[in-house]
Amino acid sequence: ILNVEQSPQSLHVQEGDSTNFTCSFPSSNFYALHWYRWETAKSPEALFVMTLNGDEKKKGRISATLNTKEGYSYLYIKGSQPEDSATYLCAFPRSGGGADGLTFGKGTHLIIQP
Amino acid sequence: DTAVSQTPKYLVTQMGNDKSIKCEQNLGHDTMYWYKQDSKKFLKIMFSYNNKELIINETVPNRFSPKSPDKAHLNLHINSLELGDSAVYFCASSQGQGRRNIQYFGAGTRLSVL
Numbered sequence: 001i002l003n004v005e006q007s008p009q010s011l012h013v014q015e016g017d018s019t020n021f022t023c024s025f026p027s028s029n030f031y032a033l034h035w036y037r038w039e040t041a042k043s044p045e046a047l048f049v050m051t052l053n054g055d056e057k058k059k060g061r062i063s064a065t066l067n068t069k070e071g072y073s074y075l076y077i078k079g080s081q082p083e084d085s086a087t088y089l090c091a092f093p094r095s096g097g098g099a100d101g102l103t104f105g106k107g108t109h110l111i112i113q114p
Numbered sequence: 115d116t117a118v119s120q121t122p123k124y125l126v127t128q129m130g131n132d133k134s135i136k137c138e139q140n141l142g143h144d145t146m147y148w149y150k151q152d153s154k155k156f157l158k159i160m161f162s163y164n165n166k167e168l169i170i171n172e173t174v175p176n177r178f179s180p181k182s183p184d185k186a187h188l189n190l191h192i193n194s195l196e197l198g199d200s201a202v203y204f205c206a207s208s209q210g211q212g213r214r215n216i217q218y219f220g221a222g223t224r225l226s227v228l
Contacts, residue, residue: 031213032214034216036219041221043204043219043220043221044157044204044219046216049215049216051214093213093214100159100162100169100170101170101172102159103159104156104157104158107155
């Protein structure tokens with residue numbers, strides 16, 4: 001059984017501030033870590049797939065880092081904007097292979113306050 | 115064009131009824147999934163199919179029967195609906211079964227059993 005933990009569960013950030021949150025996952029048998037962004041009433045959308053220890057990926061103002069040895073990934077948002085308000089999910093592939101689906105964390109619900 | 119589309123978006127029904135949720139993807143993917151968002155808000159894998167063949171059935175009651183008439187469709191039929199089946203159900207697809215493959219999600223079907 002895999003446990004994917006995300007913290008904090010929710011976060012209020014002032015517009016313009018930068019923020020970050022954490023995903024913890026089992027460090028043994030690592031294959032990949034997925035980050036998704038999920039806006040209310042929309043589909044979860046993939047942000048990054050992290051695969052290598054020390055990986056850093058960037059998409060606009062959002063970036064993510066990966067530490068597979070200690071089992072965590074950080075997601076950073078620089079200069080938060082109201083449109084960044086969403087739930088950010090991380091997910092870990094189940095042990096049987098990709099078609100076994102992903103184990104998701106509960107998400108960090110981010111609210112950007114104007 | 116919506117890449118992964120689910121219908122209906124909302125489904126309200128009585129206990130004991132049989133209902134279906136349809137999912138179609140126009141991405142040319144060969145692997146499709148059903149996830150359930152449980153009461154604790156976790157997304158949990160229910161089924162996955164690759165090239166119309168069942169890959170996993172994750173301890174789901176046999177009242178739930180997925181059907182994949184072709185690679186682009188994975189429908190979910192639920193018999194004898196129970197109150198506890200009320201949840202949001204998400205369809206997803208990916209190209210291939212790799213653990214690093216991005217999954218593309220539908221917008222979800224909110225099922226309410228009264």
